[in-house]
Amino acid sequence: MDWTGAAISILKAFVVFFMVLNLVPVLVWAERRGSAFIQHRLGPNRVNIFGITLFGLVQPLADVVKFMFKEEYVPAHANRAFYLLAPVMLLVPATMTFAVIPLADTLVLGGRTIHMQVANLNIGILYVFALGSLSVYGIVMAGWASNNKFAFLGGIRSSAQMISYELALGLSVVGILMIYGAVQLGEIVNGQGELLFGVIPKWGVVTQPLAFVLFTIAVFAEANRLPFDLPEAENELVVGYHTEYSAMKFALFFMAEYMAMVTGAMLIVTLFFGGWQIPWVSSEALRAAVGPIPAALLQLGSFSAKMVFFLWFFIWVRWTLPRFRYDQLMDFGWKIVLPLALANVFVTALVLYFGQGLLS
Amino acid sequence: MSWIPDTIDPQDVVVVRGDDTLVSSNPDAWWKQFYLPAVAGGLAVTLRNMIVNLFNRKGMPTIEYPEERRDYGHRFRGRHYLKKRPSGEPRCVACMMCATACPADCIYIVGAEHPDPEIEKYPVRFDIDGLRCIMCGYCVDACPEDAIAMTKEYEWASYDREDFIWDKEYLLNWRDEKEVDDGYQPFEGDIDKYRMSRGNL
Numbered sequence: 219m220d221w222t223g224a225a226i227s228i229l230k231a232f233v234v235f236f237m238v239l240n241l242v243p244v245l246v247w248a249e250r251r252g253s254a255f256i257q258h259r260l261g262p263n264r265v266n267i268f269g270i271t272l273f274g275l276v277q278p279l280a281d282v283v284k285f286m287f288k289e290e291y292v293p294a295h296a297n298r299a300f301y302l303l304a305p306v307m308l309l310v311p312a313t314m315t316f317a318v319i320p321l322a323d324t325l326v327l328g329g330r331t332i333h334m335q336v337a338n339l340n341i342g343i344l345y346v347f348a349l350g351s352l353s354v355y356g357i358v359m360a361g362w363a364s365n366n367k368f369a370f371l372g373g374i375r376s377s378a379q380m381i382s383y384e385l386a387l388g389l390s391v392v393g394i395l396m397i398y399g400a401v402q403l404g405e406i407v408n409g410q411g412e413l414l415f416g417v418i419p420k421w422g423v424v425t426q427p428l429a430f431v432l433f434t435i436a437v438f439a440e441a442n443r444l445p446f447d448l449p450e451a452e453n454e455l456v457v458g459y460h461t462e463y464s465a466m467k468f469a470l471f472f473m474a475e476y477m478a479m480v481t482g483a484m485l486i487v488t489l490f491f492g493g494w495q496i497p498w499v500s501s502e503a504l505r506a507a508v509g510p511i512p513a514a515l516l517q518l519g520s521f522s523a524k525m526v527f528f529l530w531f532f533i534w535v536r537w538t539l540p541r542f543r544y545d546q547l548m549d550f551g552w553k554i555v556l557p558l559a560l561a562n563v564f565v566t567a568l569v570l571y572f573g574q575g576l577l578s
Numbered sequence: 579m580s581w582i583p584d585t586i587d588p589q590d591v592v593v594v595r596g597d598d599t600l601v602s603s604n605p606d607a608w609w610k611q612f613y614l615p616a617v618a619g620g621l622a623v624t625l626r627n628m629i630v631n632l633f634n635r636k637g638m639p640t641i642e643y644p645e646e647r648r649d650y651g652h653r654f655r656g657r658h659y660l661k662k663r664p665s666g667e668p669r670c671v672a673c674m675m676c677a678t679a680c681p682a683d684c685i686y687i688v689g690a691e692h693p694d695p696e697i698e699k700y701p702v703r704f705d706i707d708g709l710r711c712i713m714c715g716y717c718v719d720a721c722p723e724d725a726i727a728m729t730k731e732y733e734w735a736s737y738d739r740e741d742f743i744w745d746k747e748y749l750l751n752w753r754d755e756k757e758v759d760d761g762y763q764p765f766e767g768d769i770d771k772y773r774m775s776r777g778n779l
Contacts, residue, residue, distance in 0.1 A: 256628045
């Protein structure tokens with residue numbers, strides 16, 4: 219048995235898992251402080267450890283402690299089994315999605331090829347979509363099992379929203395899959411390393427600008443973020459599907475929401491912004507210049523920088539745009555985003571068929 | 579004067595606001611149906627706000643309360659105190675004017691004969707129920723002896739309701755323990771003359 223290989227796999231899984239898990243409190247901090255500064259407020263800056271506030275970064279720590287020690291309360295009218303299962307059903311797919319995202323170019327060390335992703339699945343993007351659509355079950359289950367009208371409405375809205383935007387999400391990526399000729403995310407990223415006309419990086423956003431816009435919209439809807447946060451809609455539904463949840467169970471929902479955000483940002487970067495590619499610097503040139511491990515770290519840095527930008531974009535949009543109305547959301551999803559995604563697929567196919575030499 | 583462009587599209591929306599006429603182009607224009615330019619405009623606004631606030635934190639309206647305090651006016655009606663005579667006794671003569679004027683009926687006074695013939699009476703008890711008090715300041719206005727006044731003290735949270743019933747000793751002495759500015763004070767000078775000048779007698 220290949221013990222080293224197994225150890226490397228486990229290590230990769232742990233590193234990615236903890237990276238994403240630790241992103242959540244940082245994101246909460248960015249959300250609260252960022253929104254505060256957007257709205258002329260200061261945001262949380264009081265919690266400290268021996269006077270160290272770290273610009274409010276200690277606040278998430280205090281929040282975690284609070285979540286841990288709060289009373290675990292299950293309402294008497296709830297369906298206990300499903301009520302307890304729902305947060306798990308939501309969190310597990312959210313934590314599994316990161317497995318296929320390539321964080322850097324394949325590393326060759328001592329004759330061993332290490333893929334810088336937890337699992338190099340050949341179905342790639344399909345795996346992400348499969349797990350992404352699983353997350354709706356957790357939300358619907360939470361809404362149903364809570365036996366509360368607000369939670370129930372949140373669950374209904376969530377399922378309707380997810381179904382509407384799942385299609386657009388999948389269709390908007392089809393163009394990318396056609397251009398780079400792969401569903402494996404690693405190969406899609408490799409394809410984006412080339413240069414278009416010798417000057418512009420052949421990133422997805424350059425070759426498929428419309429798909430980028432549609433995909434971003436659909437990802438916002440999938441992650442239940444404003445302007446598509448109808449399942450939560452605090453001013454109408456209290457907090458929607460997790461109204462009846464408290465303590466750590468609520469924290470799991472919270473974590474799942476932010477992890478969905480991280481997934482979204484990672485997917486946007488991987489599919490449309492060249493993943494770990496550093497523009498105009500090819501992987502081979504980088505390896506020759508600084509050696510394999512620093513090159514991989516630089517690429518990881520490039521990926522992280524792009525990802526952080528999109529995470530900020532999620533937060534930024536949340537504090538700018540108001541929420542859609544339910545019917546507007548459906549109209550927008552079915553009558554605008556979906557036809558545009560289909561048209562994009564059609565036009566891309568035509569261009570690829572008749573103008574083979576144009577894009578390469 | 580109003581600014582009106584030479585050509586107004588029949589579809590344009592014209593808003594007249596005071597002297598300014600604003601012409602906004604047709605909200606149903608085809609290019610506005612995409613909303614993305616408007617979204618980008620909104621994003622620019624929020625980002626500008628954030629960056630301005632990030633680099634100009636002193637310019638933000640937030641008052642960080644325990645360290646920073648709002649500067650209230652000198653007529654702020656906070657917690658009452660009883661003024662003392664030079665001897666340390668209350669100036670109050672237990673005339674019940676304040677208790678009568680009080681619309682919330684929160685002042686309870688028990689008067690008694692004072693040994694000094696110069697002073698008619700003095701309060702044996704003088705209680706104010708801080709939870710009933712509406713901080714109107716009528717007691718200060720009513721007092722003929724300038725014996726009661728108010729401060730700028732507004733931090734009187736407590737875990738017990740009993741703590742809000744301030745007795746005579748407390749009202750006389752609490753300012754020795756806590757430094758706090760004077761708030762609403764009795765009018766100095768001829769009040770009738772002042773009222774005449776204001777036209778309300």
